Amino acid sequence: MSNKAVANRYAVALFELGVSKGQANEYEQDLALVRDVFVQTPELLKVLETPGLSQEKKAQVIKQSFQGNVQETTLALLLTLVEKNRYTTMPELLSEYKRLNNELKGIAEATVYSAKPISDSEKEQVAVVFAPKVGKRSLEVTNVVQEQLVGGIKVRIGDRVYDGSVKGQLDRLEKGILAGK
Template sequence: MAELATIARPYAEALFKASQADLEATAGWLEPLAAVAGDPQLLQLAANPNVRAQQVIDLIAGVVGQPLPGPAMNFLRAVIENDRIAALPEIATQFRALKNARTGSSDAVVYSAFPMDAGALAAVAPSLEKRFGRKLNLTVQEDRSLLGGIRVVVGDEVLDTSVKARLEQMKVALTA
């Protein structure tokens, strides 16, 4: 079987071209679809030859928990009828990359030892955007092993200001 990235590319590009008028709205329904489609039990159900495509579509639409617009239902139908449901998370990833390239932004994950509210994230966002030189779409994940501070990952770039990283630096300096 071809690699998922190769399978997903034409779908992501076609969806990107078709949704030029409102990329944010498309991303708003594509991300939940991709999250649901990544479930192994759903993939197993979709692979069952006794289950019709419409049953899988109805199941996914019900699990998403938000009403899906017509284009979302058409896209989902095309993906399922072409037996590409397993590629849906990769389609969403490639779509997000195309959208980010268009807007000149990047996805960034802020790892924090403690929960960060929207105010704290908004306070740190301008300095992170200045440091990385582009607009960032920030998401937060808690990582208690950091002990304190934050670690920011943007693509293959990492900014680590955590207590754990500083302790490691001190350990290296003391043992050198």
């Protein structure tokens, strides 16, 4: 089974438990903390990848690193991932969990491509304009700079793309001219 499929199973199980306990947001925060710790201390991952280290020692490292900092359920999940050698699924697990929790809250993730960085107020304007178009209460907007767009923006929300960039307009104009010949 692929890492993504495994991560999705764990994410769904944790999410359903989080919803039933009213702690879905807390679990999401826990998973983000775990991701941050792994990013900031790559030595932790190296310890978990050490072939000669027993599962008990790896579990002890996880407990020392996270006990008291995350919910008991999150800690139990981490210990299960270590026990089953599935700790490498953490990035996919967090991503899927966040998607599920955002879906519950009526939030979608949007990527705004622009020729230059956009401000926080511009991100908010994009969220206000596009959230109703995709039937969501809110959008979490991320900006990606693509200088080849020349000007304007291109917005990707899920599998939908709204292209208001100068490059997109030129491409559509070119197709129209070529189709007219």
